[in-house]
Amino acid sequence: MTSQIHVNRILNFIVAIALSSAAYHYSTGSHNLWMLIWLAPLPLCIYALNASFVSTICVAFFAYFIGNSAFLAESSYPITLITAIIYGNILGTIAFSIILAIFRYMTIQYKHWTSSLVFASGFTAYEFITSLFSRHGTISSVAYTQITNLPIIQIASLTGIWGITFLLSLIPAGIATAWHFRQNRPLSNKILILPFSLLVLTILFGTYHLDLASSGPSIKIGIVAEPTTLKQYFSIEANKDPRQVLTFLEKYTRDIEILAQKGANVVLLPEKIFTLSDSSQYDLLQHFRNTAKQYGTYLIVGLNYPENDNLFNSAFVFSPSGEILLRYDKQHLLPPFENKFTSGSSLGLIKTSSLGTWGIEICKDMDFIHPALDYSRQGINIMFVPALDFHDDAWAHGRVAIMRGIEGNYAIARAGQWGLLTLTDSKGRIIGMSSTDAAQGETLLTGELQLGEGKSVYSKLGDWFGWFCIIIFTILLRPLFSRFLLFFHNTPVLLACSKNRPD
Structure with missing residues (x-):
């Protein structure tokens, strides 16, 4: 038995x-x-x-x-x-x-x-x-x-x-x-x-x-990621081979043209696709300014940007007239892979006349409650996210960004170089999604996205429910705490009794 x-x-x-x-x-x-x-x-x-x-x-x-x-x-x-x-x-x-x-x-x-x-x-x-x-x-x-x-x-x-x-x-x-x-x-x-x-x-x-129903405007968005191996990526990022950099620059320029011809108001590219450098044979910023102006579209590009002995993982936003509207620096860097970068501290906000208010974050920023919640408090309608990913975490990482949009009541457009290209509305509904791993050549995604209204109960009250759970857990454990306190209070008495006990 x-x-x-x-x-x-x-x-x-x-x-x-x-x-x-x-x-x-x-x-x-x-x-x-x-x-x-x-x-x-x-x-x-x-x-x-x-x-x-x-x-x-x-x-x-x-x-x-x-x-x-x-x-x-x-x-x-x-x-x-x-x-x-x-x-x-x-x-x-x-x-x-x-x-x-x-x-x-x-x-x-x-x-x-x-x-x-x-x-x-x-x-x-x-x-x-x-x-x-x-x-x-x-x-x-x-x-x-x-x-x-x-x-x-x-x-x-x-x-x-x-x-x-x-x-x-x-x-x-x-x-x-x-x-x-x-x-x-x-x-x-x-x-x-x-x-x-x-x-x-x-x-x-x-x-x-x-x-x-959402009362916000809709916007036509194009997203693109050119396929690269790890070796190619590091070569291009470090400007080791100018010809290879130029080849990929031409590919992305062609992709932007295709997406603009499909009616995209905004074209989003991934994170860290090129590095700005004085030693380059061409001016990357000027090239993207000219490209945005030529095709009459907003252009969001992830670039490595050196400034005053610091290197930033940045996203540049170019207007249809060729202006640089914004440079956003990534705030949450991935250790140890991004230890060479300096983290940013400011939000990247753009207010357009007819296409709503935009926010910019980069990849890992979306894993954190802030700055995503801060953007919602500013009333943004859509978040644009250049990203990289690691192939295997494509969905695991992409779904985190989708949740930020629900929390903040804004749409999400995300470009993962080795992950997913996604368009989701403020309720988390997937409007468009494409895997870069499944593509034989470049991955292109276009879609019409209804913008969110920004601001939500959560963005106004913050992490109230997290603190509420701490309070509830503490209250429920009061009998357990009392039991421990009583045990420790009686321990000296028990020890004294055992010492005085006759053998």
């Missing part, structure tokens, strides 16, 4: 890890099975409520780490980036394991209907706090898995991504807790009321928000 119990425990341990890790892997990776993330924590929560503290920590650690790291076996990321991802996953795994263990303790100890809130508010608070200090912003949030689940993600316009993370954690924790107390029908029913009421309200709000 004892051996059978041990076998069952081992089987439960393995099954919980297998189910949860598979669900995390297939929902957070490129497979895009967003529905699985709703189920991913469920086996772990059920297991935790029937296992020991140590077993809970172990099952959570293995399941979460494997589920969020397995995609690396299929990737071709640089070793430096893989190391950074693994390090981040270890920290996230430790936090997740501790939160699950706390959820287990509070549920078993106090048998209260608010138990599922412990897990949901705790994990959301962790994601939020991490985003404030991480060098990679919000990129690891589970909320991005829902980017094609349009009714759910509309809540980001009120709460940011934190409302989505909260809901993704609350539902499975609520189901597991209700199942654990299934013999106590009144308590079980009471536990389920909050999670499913919030889910229904979120879906109703999302459906309503999607049906709201």
Whole structure:
């Protein structure tokens, strides 16, 4: 009998890890099975409520780490980036394991209907706090898995991504807790009321928000990325081969002409496609000024720009009359690959007479809440994003930018050199998308994009929901804090008694 119990425990341990890790892997990776993330924590929560503290920590650690790291076996990321991802996953795994263990303790100890809130508010608070200090912003949030689940993600316009993370954690924790107390029908029913009421309200709000008509103007946008190998890219970026630079410049000029002939009001090019240099045989800025004027289109180009012994990763905006309207410098640089650059600190805002107000960010900037939220507060209608990417992270990185548009109520046009070219509206609907990896030659994308209105509840109130989760988690853990304080208060007395105890 004892051996059978041990076998069952081992089987439960393995099954919980297998189910949860598979669900995390297939929902957070490129497979895009967003529905699985709703189920991913469920086996772990059920297991935790029937296992020991140590077993809970172990099952959570293995399941979460494997589920969020397995995609690396299929990737071709640089070793430096893989190391950074693994390090981040270890920290996230430790936090997740501790939160699950706390959820287990509070549920078993106090048998209260608010138990599922412990897990949901705790994990959301962790994601939020991490985003404030991480060098990679919000990129690891589970909320991005829902980017094609349009009714759910509309809540980001009120709460940011934190409302989505909260809901993704609350539902499975609520189901597991209700199942654990299934013999106590009144308590079980009471536990389920909050999670499913919030889910229904979120879906109703999302459906309503999607049906709201936008009163902003529309704009015809063209995006282009010329295919390059890694060797070609570094050669062109460093101006090592003037002939190769000239060849790619001619290709991009031809692409701009094609897109302008298709009626594009704006043509967007990727990040860091050329480097401005005094040693160049041609004036790149003047060339793009002439090109924009010749074809009568706005032109947004990612260039490396040296100034006063500093090198900036910049985006230049050229007007149809050939003027340089703006130079925006990337604020969030990717370590260690962009250590040679100096980060910018200013927004890139352009107000046009008939095509709305624009914002400019570059690639990794969109992984962070700011400056994206600051642009929304300025009332921009569209964000233009020159980007690079790493092939394997095309969708993972592109969907983050789409979420920023929902949060800030503005459209997004993004050009990933080794990723995706995307056009999305302020509700996150994909108007146009093309993969550069699938192209035999240059990748061209054109589309008519309805501009957003800028400003949202979230941009006005900021990360209120993230702070709210911290407060809720702290309040719910008050009994646990009191227990610890009482333990430490009584420890000296217990030690004194043990010393005076006769042998």
